[in-house]
Amino acid sequence: MRITIIGSGNVATHLAAAFKNAGHRIVQVYSRDMQNAALLAYHVKAEPIDNLSQIDSETDIFIISIKDDAIGLVAEQLAPYQKLMVHTSGATDLYALLAFSDNVGVFYPLQTFSKAKDVNFRTVPLCIEAADQAIAKGLKELAHTISNSVNDIDSPQRKTLHLAAVLACNFPNYLYSIAQQILAKHDLSFDLIRPLILETAEKVQNSLPASVQTGPAVRNDETTMNNHLQLLQDNPDLQQLYTLLSQGIIKMGINPHGDK
Amino acid sequence: MRITIIGSGNVATHLAAAFKNAGHRIVQVYSRDMQNAALLAYHVKAEPIDNLSQIDSETDIFIISIKDDAIGLVAEQLAPYQKLMVHTSGATDLYALLAFSDNVGVFYPLQTFSKAKDVNFRTVPLCIEAADQAIAKGLKELAHTISNSVNDIDSPQRKTLHLAAVLACNFPNYLYSIAQQILAKHDLSFDLIRPLILETAEKVQNSLPASVQTGPAVRNDETTMNNHLQLLQDNPDLQQLYTLLSQGIIKMGINPHGDK
Numbered sequence: 001m002r003i004t005i006i007g008s009g010n011v012a013t014h015l016a017a018a019f020k021n022a023g024h025r026i027v028q029v030y031s032r033d034m035q036n037a038a039l040l041a042y043h044v045k046a047e048p049i050d051n052l053s054q055i056d057s058e059t060d061i062f063i064i065s066i067k068d069d070a071i072g073l074v075a076e077q078l079a080p081y082q083k084l085m086v087h088t089s090g091a092t093d094l095y096a097l098l099a100f101s102d103n104v105g106v107f108y109p110l111q112t113f114s115k116a117k118d119v120n121f122r123t124v125p126l127c128i129e130a131a132d133q134a135i136a137k138g139l140k141e142l143a144h145t146i147s148n149s150v151n152d153i154d155s156p157q158r159k160t161l162h163l164a165a166v167l168a169c170n171f172p173n174y175l176y177s178i179a180q181q182i183l184a185k186h187d188l189s190f191d192l193i194r195p196l197i198l199e200t201a202e203k204v205q206n207s208l209p210a211s212v213q214t215g216p217a218v219r220n221d222e223t224t225m226n227n228h229l230q231l232l233q234d235n236p237d238l239q240q241l242y243t244l245l246s247q248g249i250i251k252m253g254i255n256p257h258g259d260k
Numbered sequence: 261m262r263i264t265i266i267g268s269g270n271v272a273t274h275l276a277a278a279f280k281n282a283g284h285r286i287v288q289v290y291s292r293d294m295q296n297a298a299l300l301a302y303h304v305k306a307e308p309i310d311n312l313s314q315i316d317s318e319t320d321i322f323i324i325s326i327k328d329d330a331i332g333l334v335a336e337q338l339a340p341y342q343k344l345m346v347h348t349s350g351a352t353d354l355y356a357l358l359a360f361s362d363n364v365g366v367f368y369p370l371q372t373f374s375k376a377k378d379v380n381f382r383t384v385p386l387c388i389e390a391a392d393q394a395i396a397k398g399l400k401e402l403a404h405t406i407s408n409s410v411n412d413i414d415s416p417q418r419k420t421l422h423l424a425a426v427l428a429c430n431f432p433n434y435l436y437s438i439a440q441q442i443l444a445k446h447d448l449s450f451d452l453i454r455p456l457i458l459e460t461a462e463k464v465q466n467s468l469p470a471s472v473q474t475g476p477a478v479r480n481d482e483t484t485m486n487n488h489l490q491l492l493q494d495n496p497d498l499q500q501l502y503t504l505l506s507q508g509i510i511k512m513g514i515n516p517h518g519d520k
Protein backbone atom coordinates (compact mmCIF):
# COMPACT_ATOMS: atom_id res chain seq x y z
CA MET A 1 0.00 0.00 0.00
CA ARG A 2 0.92 3.65 -0.32
CA ILE A 3 0.99 5.02 3.21
CA THR A 4 1.19 8.60 4.48
CA ILE A 5 2.38 8.99 8.04
CA ILE A 6 1.05 12.01 9.94
CA GLY A 7 3.31 12.48 12.94
CA SER A 8 6.90 11.69 13.86
CA GLY A 9 6.66 10.52 17.47
CA ASN A 10 7.43 7.08 18.83
CA VAL A 11 4.30 5.37 17.49
CA ALA A 12 4.65 7.00 14.08
CA THR A 13 8.32 6.06 13.92
CA HIS A 14 7.86 2.39 14.82
CA LEU A 15 4.77 1.98 12.63
CA ALA A 16 6.44 3.60 9.63
CA ALA A 17 9.47 1.33 10.00
CA ALA A 18 7.27 -1.77 10.33
CA PHE A 19 5.28 -0.85 7.23
CA LYS A 20 8.44 -0.11 5.27
CA ASN A 21 9.97 -3.44 6.33
CA ALA A 22 6.79 -5.22 5.22
CA GLY A 23 7.21 -3.83 1.71
CA HIS A 24 4.76 -0.94 1.78
CA ARG A 25 5.64 2.43 0.31
CA ILE A 26 5.73 5.36 2.70
CA VAL A 27 4.75 8.32 0.53
CA GLN A 28 5.21 11.20 2.95
CA VAL A 29 5.93 11.88 6.60
CA TYR A 30 4.32 14.97 8.07
CA SER A 31 5.44 16.76 11.18
CA ARG A 32 5.03 20.38 12.28
CA ASP A 33 8.77 20.22 12.87
CA MET A 34 10.62 19.74 9.55
CA GLN A 35 13.66 18.28 11.30
CA ASN A 36 11.56 15.54 12.88
CA ALA A 37 9.74 14.90 9.61
CA ALA A 38 13.04 14.70 7.73
CA LEU A 39 14.63 12.31 10.21
CA LEU A 40 11.83 9.76 10.01
CA ALA A 41 11.28 10.29 6.27
CA TYR A 42 14.96 9.59 5.64
CA HIS A 43 14.71 6.23 7.44
CA VAL A 44 11.64 5.10 5.49
CA LYS A 45 12.58 6.72 2.17
CA ALA A 46 9.62 9.10 2.15
CA GLU A 47 9.17 12.76 1.43
CA PRO A 48 9.19 14.95 4.55
CA ILE A 49 6.62 17.74 4.81
CA ASP A 50 5.80 20.24 7.55
CA ASN A 51 2.64 21.69 6.12
CA LEU A 52 -0.59 19.80 5.37
CA SER A 53 -1.01 21.86 2.19
CA GLN A 54 1.91 19.81 0.78
CA ILE A 55 0.03 16.51 1.08
CA ASP A 56 0.44 14.21 -1.92
CA SER A 57 -3.01 12.90 -2.81
CA GLU A 58 -1.48 9.84 -4.49
CA THR A 59 -1.74 7.70 -1.35
CA ASP A 60 -4.01 4.93 -0.02
CA ILE A 61 -4.14 5.73 3.67
CA PHE A 62 -3.40 8.52 6.13
CA ILE A 63 -2.11 7.19 9.43
CA ILE A 64 -2.64 9.93 12.00
CA SER A 65 -0.28 9.34 14.86
CA ILE A 66 -0.19 12.60 16.79
CA LYS A 67 -1.31 14.01 20.13
CA ASP A 68 -4.88 13.03 20.97
CA ASP A 69 -6.19 16.59 21.11
CA ALA A 70 -4.84 17.39 17.64
CA ILE A 71 -6.40 14.39 15.86
CA GLY A 72 -9.70 16.13 15.06
CA LEU A 73 -8.01 19.26 13.69
CA VAL A 74 -5.80 17.28 11.35
CA ALA A 75 -8.59 14.91 10.29
CA GLU A 76 -10.67 17.89 9.27
CA GLN A 77 -7.86 19.12 7.02
CA LEU A 78 -7.23 15.68 5.50
CA ALA A 79 -10.90 14.80 4.92
CA PRO A 80 -11.16 16.61 1.55
CA TYR A 81 -8.67 14.12 0.01
CA GLN A 82 -11.34 11.42 0.53
CA LYS A 83 -8.74 8.81 1.39
CA LEU A 84 -8.90 6.21 4.14
CA MET A 85 -7.90 7.86 7.47
CA VAL A 86 -7.03 6.09 10.71
CA HIS A 87 -5.74 7.25 14.06
CA THR A 88 -3.50 5.21 16.36
CA SER A 89 -4.73 6.43 19.74
CA GLY A 90 -5.84 4.19 22.59
CA ALA A 91 -7.74 6.94 24.29
CA THR A 92 -9.58 8.46 21.31
CA ASP A 93 -13.00 7.46 20.00
CA LEU A 94 -13.51 6.53 16.37
CA TYR A 95 -15.99 9.42 16.35
CA ALA A 96 -13.07 11.89 16.37
CA LEU A 97 -12.62 10.89 12.70
CA LEU A 98 -16.21 9.93 11.82
CA ALA A 99 -17.17 13.55 12.38
CA PHE A 100 -15.30 14.40 9.17
CA SER A 101 -15.51 11.32 6.93
CA ASP A 102 -17.08 7.86 6.59
CA ASN A 103 -13.86 6.35 5.27
CA VAL A 104 -12.14 6.01 8.65
CA GLY A 105 -10.85 3.58 11.23
CA VAL A 106 -8.53 3.01 14.16
CA PHE A 107 -5.19 1.24 14.05
CA TYR A 108 -4.03 1.10 17.66
CA PRO A 109 -0.77 -0.72 18.45
CA LEU A 110 -0.91 -1.79 22.09
CA GLN A 111 2.73 -1.43 23.02
CA THR A 112 5.07 1.07 24.63
CA PHE A 113 7.51 2.52 22.14
CA SER A 114 10.79 4.34 22.62
CA LYS A 115 12.81 5.62 19.72
CA ALA A 116 15.93 4.19 21.34
CA LYS A 117 14.69 0.60 21.49
CA ASP A 118 13.62 -1.68 18.67
CA VAL A 119 10.39 -3.63 19.02
CA ASN A 120 9.51 -6.87 17.29
CA PHE A 121 6.33 -5.61 15.67
CA ARG A 122 5.04 -9.12 14.88
CA THR A 123 4.26 -9.57 18.60
CA VAL A 124 2.54 -6.19 19.01
CA PRO A 125 -1.26 -6.54 19.36
CA LEU A 126 -2.98 -4.32 16.80
CA CYS A 127 -6.47 -3.16 17.73
CA ILE A 128 -8.64 -2.45 14.71
CA GLU A 129 -11.93 -0.58 14.46
CA ALA A 130 -13.56 0.83 11.35
CA ALA A 131 -16.59 2.74 10.11
CA ASP A 132 -17.80 -0.34 8.23
CA GLN A 133 -17.00 -4.01 7.57
CA ALA A 134 -15.22 -3.42 4.28
CA ILE A 135 -12.86 -0.88 5.81
CA ALA A 136 -12.26 -3.21 8.77
CA LYS A 137 -11.35 -6.03 6.38
CA GLY A 138 -8.82 -3.85 4.56
CA LEU A 139 -7.28 -2.54 7.78
CA LYS A 140 -6.95 -6.07 9.15
CA GLU A 141 -5.19 -7.19 5.98
CA LEU A 142 -2.80 -4.28 6.37
CA ALA A 143 -2.34 -5.12 10.07
CA HIS A 144 -1.49 -8.75 9.28
CA THR A 145 1.39 -7.60 7.08
CA ILE A 146 3.18 -6.30 10.19
CA SER A 147 1.78 -8.23 13.19
CA ASN A 148 0.58 -11.70 14.15
CA SER A 149 -1.90 -10.27 16.65
CA VAL A 150 -4.78 -8.48 14.92
CA ASN A 151 -7.85 -7.81 17.04
CA ASP A 152 -11.33 -6.34 16.54
CA ILE A 153 -11.60 -3.76 19.31
CA ASP A 154 -14.38 -1.16 19.38
CA SER A 155 -14.04 2.29 20.97
CA PRO A 156 -15.36 1.41 24.47
CA GLN A 157 -13.16 -1.73 24.55
CA ARG A 158 -10.17 0.31 23.43
CA LYS A 159 -10.71 2.75 26.29
CA THR A 160 -10.70 -0.15 28.73
CA LEU A 161 -7.56 -1.54 27.12
CA HIS A 162 -5.89 1.84 27.34
CA LEU A 163 -6.68 2.03 31.06
CA ALA A 164 -5.32 -1.49 31.51
CA ALA A 165 -2.17 -0.46 29.65
CA VAL A 166 -1.65 2.48 31.99
CA LEU A 167 -2.04 0.17 34.99
CA ALA A 168 0.24 -2.53 33.59
CA CYS A 169 2.91 -0.35 31.96
CA ASN A 170 3.03 3.31 32.99
CA PHE A 171 2.37 2.72 36.68
CA PRO A 172 4.83 -0.20 37.06
CA ASN A 173 7.48 1.90 35.32
CA TYR A 174 6.85 4.67 37.84
CA LEU A 175 7.31 2.16 40.66
CA TYR A 176 10.58 1.00 39.06
CA SER A 177 11.60 4.63 39.07
CA ILE A 178 10.82 5.08 42.78
CA ALA A 179 12.77 1.89 43.56
CA GLN A 180 15.72 3.16 41.52
CA GLN A 181 15.70 6.48 43.36
CA ILE A 182 15.59 4.80 46.77
CA LEU A 183 18.49 2.54 45.80
CA ALA A 184 20.50 5.47 44.43
CA LYS A 185 19.95 7.39 47.68
CA HIS A 186 21.60 4.48 49.50
CA ASP A 187 24.40 4.04 46.92
CA LEU A 188 22.93 0.76 45.69
CA SER A 189 22.93 -0.09 42.00
CA PHE A 190 19.67 -0.44 40.05
CA ASP A 191 21.36 -3.48 38.45
CA LEU A 192 20.57 -5.37 41.66
CA ILE A 193 16.85 -5.36 40.89
CA ARG A 194 16.86 -5.38 37.09
CA PRO A 195 16.69 -9.21 36.92
CA LEU A 196 13.81 -9.14 39.40
CA ILE A 197 11.87 -6.67 37.26
CA LEU A 198 12.34 -8.81 34.16
CA GLU A 199 11.41 -12.05 35.92
CA THR A 200 8.26 -10.44 37.37
CA ALA A 201 7.09 -9.57 33.86
CA GLU A 202 8.13 -12.95 32.44
CA LYS A 203 6.21 -14.80 35.13
CA VAL A 204 2.86 -13.43 33.97
CA GLN A 205 3.47 -14.35 30.34
CA ASN A 206 2.17 -17.83 31.17
CA SER A 207 0.39 -17.29 34.47
CA LEU A 208 -2.29 -14.97 35.79
CA PRO A 209 -0.75 -12.28 38.02
CA ALA A 210 -2.97 -13.10 41.02
CA SER A 211 -1.62 -16.65 41.06
CA VAL A 212 2.02 -15.53 41.30
CA GLN A 213 1.63 -12.62 43.72
CA THR A 214 4.46 -12.62 46.27
CA GLY A 215 5.75 -10.30 48.99
CA PRO A 216 4.95 -9.19 52.53
CA ALA A 217 1.43 -7.93 51.79
CA VAL A 218 0.08 -11.21 50.40
CA ARG A 219 1.57 -12.97 53.47
CA ASN A 220 0.08 -10.17 55.62
CA ASP A 221 3.55 -9.81 57.16
CA GLU A 222 2.90 -6.70 59.24
CA THR A 223 6.40 -6.52 60.72
CA THR A 224 8.01 -6.17 57.30
CA MET A 225 5.37 -3.75 56.04
CA ASN A 226 5.87 -1.54 59.12
CA ASN A 227 9.64 -1.63 58.60
CA HIS A 228 9.16 -0.51 55.01
CA LEU A 229 6.85 2.31 56.08
CA GLN A 230 9.51 3.44 58.52
CA LEU A 231 12.13 3.47 55.74
CA LEU A 232 9.75 5.76 53.82
CA GLN A 233 9.16 8.09 56.76
CA ASP A 234 10.62 11.13 55.01
CA ASN A 235 8.10 10.75 52.19
CA PRO A 236 4.43 10.73 53.27
CA ASP A 237 3.22 10.41 49.64
CA LEU A 238 5.18 7.19 49.20
CA GLN A 239 3.97 5.91 52.55
CA GLN A 240 0.39 6.46 51.43
CA LEU A 241 1.09 4.72 48.14
CA TYR A 242 2.78 1.79 49.90
CA THR A 243 -0.18 1.42 52.26
CA LEU A 244 -2.78 1.63 49.50
CA LEU A 245 -1.04 -0.95 47.32
CA SER A 246 -0.42 -3.27 50.27
CA GLN A 247 -4.05 -3.05 51.38
CA GLY A 248 -5.13 -3.94 47.86
CA ILE A 249 -2.86 -6.98 47.84
CA ILE A 250 -4.06 -8.06 51.29
CA LYS A 251 -7.64 -7.84 50.02
CA MET A 252 -6.78 -10.08 47.06
CA GLY A 253 -6.41 -12.81 49.66
CA ILE A 254 -5.88 -15.32 46.89
CA ASN A 255 -2.63 -16.76 48.14
CA PRO A 256 -2.80 -16.38 51.92
CA HIS A 257 0.29 -18.50 52.50
CA GLY A 258 2.25 -16.15 50.26
CA ASP A 259 5.21 -17.52 48.36
CA LYS A 260 8.36 -15.49 48.77
CA MET B 261 30.40 -28.27 49.98
CA ARG B 262 28.05 -30.31 52.12
CA ILE B 263 24.87 -28.27 52.41
CA THR B 264 21.83 -28.70 54.66
CA ILE B 265 18.69 -26.96 53.51
CA ILE B 266 16.28 -25.82 56.21
CA GLY B 267 12.96 -25.16 54.52
CA SER B 268 11.16 -26.36 51.42
CA GLY B 269 9.55 -23.19 50.04
CA ASN B 270 10.31 -21.45 46.76
CA VAL B 271 13.66 -19.98 47.79
CA ALA B 272 14.81 -23.24 49.41
CA THR B 273 13.74 -25.21 46.33
CA HIS B 274 15.52 -23.01 43.80
CA LEU B 275 18.64 -22.61 45.93
CA ALA B 276 18.90 -26.36 46.60
CA ALA B 277 18.58 -27.10 42.89
CA ALA B 278 21.20 -24.48 41.99
CA PHE B 279 23.66 -25.88 44.55
CA LYS B 280 23.05 -29.43 43.39
CA ASN B 281 23.58 -28.42 39.75
CA ALA B 282 26.85 -26.72 40.74
CA GLY B 283 28.15 -29.99 42.15
CA HIS B 284 27.55 -29.50 45.84
CA ARG B 285 26.15 -32.25 48.01
CA ILE B 286 22.79 -31.57 49.65
CA VAL B 287 22.95 -33.58 52.88
CA GLN B 288 19.44 -33.10 54.23
CA VAL B 289 16.29 -31.12 53.55
CA TYR B 290 14.26 -30.16 56.61
CA SER B 291 10.60 -29.18 56.58
CA ARG B 292 7.96 -29.38 59.31
CA ASP B 293 5.92 -31.13 56.63
CA MET B 294 7.54 -34.45 55.69
CA GLN B 295 5.82 -34.51 52.29
CA ASN B 296 7.37 -31.17 51.37
CA ALA B 297 10.76 -32.24 52.72
CA ALA B 298 10.57 -35.49 50.77
CA LEU B 299 9.59 -33.82 47.51
CA LEU B 300 12.52 -31.40 47.50
CA ALA B 301 14.93 -33.99 48.98
CA TYR B 302 14.05 -36.38 46.16
CA HIS B 303 14.95 -33.78 43.52
CA VAL B 304 18.33 -32.98 45.06
CA LYS B 305 19.16 -36.52 46.26
CA ALA B 306 19.14 -35.59 49.93
CA GLU B 307 17.67 -37.11 53.07
CA PRO B 308 14.33 -35.59 54.06
CA ILE B 309 13.71 -34.84 57.74
CA ASP B 310 10.81 -33.21 59.57
CA ASN B 311 12.39 -32.86 63.00
CA LEU B 312 15.48 -30.84 63.85
CA SER B 313 16.56 -33.61 66.24
CA GLN B 314 17.33 -35.67 63.12
CA ILE B 315 19.97 -33.20 61.86
CA ASP B 316 23.10 -34.85 60.47
CA SER B 317 26.07 -32.96 61.94
CA GLU B 318 28.28 -34.02 59.00
CA THR B 319 27.58 -30.88 57.02
CA ASP B 320 29.37 -27.61 56.23
CA ILE B 321 26.52 -25.12 56.21
CA PHE B 322 22.91 -24.75 57.29
CA ILE B 323 20.92 -22.66 54.85
CA ILE B 324 17.86 -21.42 56.72
CA SER B 325 15.21 -20.53 54.19
CA ILE B 326 11.99 -20.32 56.16
CA LYS B 327 9.46 -17.70 57.30
CA ASP B 328 11.15 -14.63 58.76
CA ASP B 329 9.58 -14.99 62.19
CA ALA B 330 10.77 -18.61 62.56
CA ILE B 331 14.44 -17.91 61.73
CA GLY B 332 15.47 -17.13 65.31
CA LEU B 333 13.76 -20.21 66.75
CA VAL B 334 15.42 -22.54 64.28
CA ALA B 335 18.82 -20.83 64.58
CA GLU B 336 18.71 -21.37 68.32
CA GLN B 337 18.17 -25.11 67.81
CA LEU B 338 20.91 -25.38 65.16
CA ALA B 339 23.53 -23.32 67.03
CA PRO B 340 24.80 -26.24 69.17
CA TYR B 341 26.12 -27.98 66.00
CA GLN B 342 28.61 -25.08 65.67
CA LYS B 343 28.38 -25.10 61.88
CA LEU B 344 28.16 -22.11 59.58
CA MET B 345 24.54 -20.87 59.51
CA VAL B 346 23.01 -18.43 57.03
CA HIS B 347 19.52 -17.17 56.39
CA THR B 348 18.14 -16.12 53.00
CA SER B 349 15.78 -13.35 54.06
CA GLY B 350 15.73 -9.86 52.61
CA ALA B 351 13.87 -8.42 55.57
CA THR B 352 15.80 -10.03 58.44
CA ASP B 353 18.85 -8.59 60.19
CA LEU B 354 22.05 -10.62 60.53
CA TYR B 355 21.50 -10.16 64.26
CA ALA B 356 18.69 -12.73 64.17
CA LEU B 357 21.48 -15.32 63.83
CA LEU B 358 24.31 -13.48 65.65
CA ALA B 359 22.25 -13.76 68.81
CA PHE B 360 23.01 -17.50 68.83
CA SER B 361 26.39 -17.95 67.11
CA ASP B 362 29.38 -16.06 65.69
CA ASN B 363 29.63 -18.40 62.71
CA VAL B 364 26.81 -16.86 60.70
CA GLY B 365 25.92 -14.93 57.59
CA VAL B 366 23.23 -13.97 55.12
CA PHE B 367 22.80 -15.43 51.64
CA TYR B 368 19.94 -13.44 50.09
CA PRO B 369 18.98 -14.16 46.48
CA LEU B 370 17.26 -11.06 45.10
CA GLN B 371 14.73 -12.67 42.82
CA THR B 372 11.09 -13.74 42.80
CA PHE B 373 10.76 -17.50 42.74
CA SER B 374 7.83 -19.74 41.83
CA LYS B 375 8.07 -23.49 41.99
CA ALA B 376 6.39 -23.69 38.61
CA LYS B 377 8.99 -21.60 36.76
CA ASP B 378 12.69 -22.22 36.33
CA VAL B 379 15.10 -19.37 36.93
CA ASN B 380 18.57 -18.98 35.48
CA PHE B 381 20.39 -18.70 38.78
CA ARG B 382 23.55 -17.31 37.20
CA THR B 383 21.72 -13.98 36.69
CA VAL B 384 20.28 -13.84 40.22
CA PRO B 385 22.03 -11.21 42.38
CA LEU B 386 23.21 -12.82 45.62
CA CYS B 387 23.56 -10.47 48.57
CA ILE B 388 26.14 -11.62 51.09
CA GLU B 389 26.74 -10.50 54.64
CA ALA B 390 28.72 -12.27 57.35
CA ALA B 391 29.83 -12.03 60.96
CA ASP B 392 33.46 -11.61 59.87
CA GLN B 393 35.66 -11.30 56.77
CA ALA B 394 36.68 -14.96 56.65
CA ILE B 395 33.05 -16.12 56.67
CA ALA B 396 32.20 -13.52 54.03
CA LYS B 397 35.02 -14.82 51.83
CA GLY B 398 33.75 -18.40 52.10
CA LEU B 399 30.15 -17.42 51.43
CA LYS B 400 31.15 -15.40 48.39
CA GLU B 401 33.08 -18.36 47.00
CA LEU B 402 30.00 -20.51 47.49
CA ALA B 403 27.84 -17.81 45.89
CA HIS B 404 30.09 -17.62 42.82
CA THR B 405 29.52 -21.34 42.19
CA ILE B 406 25.87 -20.60 41.37
CA SER B 407 25.69 -16.92 40.32
CA ASN B 408 27.65 -14.31 38.39
CA SER B 409 26.30 -11.51 40.58
CA VAL B 410 27.74 -11.68 44.10
CA ASN B 411 27.40 -8.54 46.21
CA ASP B 412 28.48 -7.35 49.67
CA ILE B 413 25.28 -6.06 51.22
CA ASP B 414 24.97 -5.26 54.92
CA SER B 415 21.73 -5.49 56.91
CA PRO B 416 20.57 -1.87 56.48
CA GLN B 417 21.34 -2.02 52.75
CA ARG B 418 19.47 -5.32 52.48
CA LYS B 419 16.38 -3.76 54.05
CA THR B 420 16.49 -0.97 51.48
CA LEU B 421 16.91 -3.53 48.71
CA HIS B 422 13.97 -5.51 50.03
CA LEU B 423 11.79 -2.40 50.00
CA ALA B 424 12.94 -1.67 46.44
CA ALA B 425 12.07 -5.24 45.47
CA VAL B 426 8.55 -4.85 46.84
CA LEU B 427 8.14 -1.63 44.84
CA ALA B 428 9.58 -3.09 41.63
CA CYS B 429 8.11 -6.60 41.79
CA ASN B 430 5.22 -7.17 44.20
CA PHE B 431 3.44 -3.88 43.48
CA PRO B 432 3.77 -4.06 39.67
CA ASN B 433 2.44 -7.63 39.79
CA TYR B 434 -0.57 -6.36 41.75
CA LEU B 435 -1.15 -3.69 39.09
CA TYR B 436 -0.94 -6.40 36.39
CA SER B 437 -3.59 -8.23 38.37
CA ILE B 438 -5.92 -5.23 38.51
CA ALA B 439 -5.45 -4.73 34.76
CA GLN B 440 -6.25 -8.40 34.14
CA GLN B 441 -9.43 -8.18 36.21
CA ILE B 442 -10.60 -5.04 34.42
CA LEU B 443 -9.99 -6.69 31.05
CA ALA B 444 -11.77 -9.89 32.12
CA LYS B 445 -14.78 -7.85 33.26
CA HIS B 446 -15.03 -6.50 29.70
CA ASP B 447 -14.38 -9.89 28.05
CA LEU B 448 -10.95 -8.80 26.86
CA SER B 449 -8.02 -11.19 26.95
CA PHE B 450 -5.01 -10.58 29.19
CA ASP B 451 -2.96 -11.70 26.17
CA LEU B 452 -3.57 -8.24 24.69
CA ILE B 453 -1.34 -6.61 27.30
CA ARG B 454 1.18 -9.39 27.99
CA PRO B 455 3.63 -8.09 25.33
CA LEU B 456 3.31 -4.59 26.82
CA ILE B 457 4.16 -5.87 30.30
CA LEU B 458 7.25 -7.66 29.02
CA GLU B 459 8.43 -4.71 26.94
CA THR B 460 8.01 -2.36 29.90
CA ALA B 461 10.36 -4.53 31.96
CA GLU B 462 12.79 -5.03 29.08
CA LYS B 463 13.02 -1.29 28.48
CA VAL B 464 14.53 -0.63 31.90
CA GLN B 465 17.19 -3.32 31.51
CA ASN B 466 19.30 -0.75 29.67
CA SER B 467 17.64 2.52 30.62
CA LEU B 468 16.67 4.27 33.82
CA PRO B 469 12.89 4.08 34.35
CA ALA B 470 12.45 7.85 34.64
CA SER B 471 13.90 8.30 31.16
CA VAL B 472 11.37 5.94 29.54
CA GLN B 473 8.23 6.96 31.44
CA THR B 474 5.23 7.11 29.11
CA GLY B 475 1.47 7.54 29.45
CA PRO B 476 -1.12 10.25 30.09
CA ALA B 477 0.27 11.35 33.47
CA VAL B 478 3.75 12.26 32.22
CA ARG B 479 2.08 14.21 29.40
CA ASN B 480 -0.28 15.73 32.00
CA ASP B 481 -3.13 14.68 29.69
CA GLU B 482 -6.04 15.52 32.00
CA THR B 483 -8.75 14.47 29.55
CA THR B 484 -7.47 10.90 29.39
CA MET B 485 -6.85 10.71 33.14
CA ASN B 486 -10.39 11.91 33.83
CA ASN B 487 -11.77 9.33 31.39
CA HIS B 488 -9.86 6.60 33.21
CA LEU B 489 -11.14 7.78 36.58
CA GLN B 490 -14.66 7.61 35.19
CA LEU B 491 -14.09 4.02 34.02
CA LEU B 492 -13.07 3.23 37.61
CA GLN B 493 -16.10 4.95 39.15
CA ASP B 494 -17.42 1.75 40.74
CA ASN B 495 -14.15 1.32 42.65
CA PRO B 496 -13.13 4.29 44.85
CA ASP B 497 -10.00 2.45 46.10
CA LEU B 498 -8.72 2.09 42.55
CA GLN B 499 -9.62 5.69 41.77
CA GLN B 500 -7.53 6.79 44.74
CA LEU B 501 -4.65 4.56 43.62
CA TYR B 502 -4.88 5.86 40.05
CA THR B 503 -4.81 9.45 41.27
CA LEU B 504 -1.92 8.91 43.66
CA LEU B 505 0.23 7.16 41.03
CA SER B 506 -0.63 9.74 38.38
CA GLN B 507 0.21 12.63 40.71
CA GLY B 508 3.55 10.99 41.44
CA ILE B 509 4.30 10.68 37.73
CA ILE B 510 3.24 14.27 37.07
CA LYS B 511 5.62 15.40 39.83
CA MET B 512 8.48 13.49 38.19
CA GLY B 513 8.26 16.12 35.46
CA ILE B 514 11.29 14.63 33.81
CA ASN B 515 9.81 14.11 30.39
CA PRO B 516 7.18 16.83 30.05
CA HIS B 517 6.57 16.09 26.37
CA GLY B 518 5.78 12.49 27.25
CA ASP B 519 6.44 9.83 24.68
CA LYS B 520 3.52 7.56 23.99
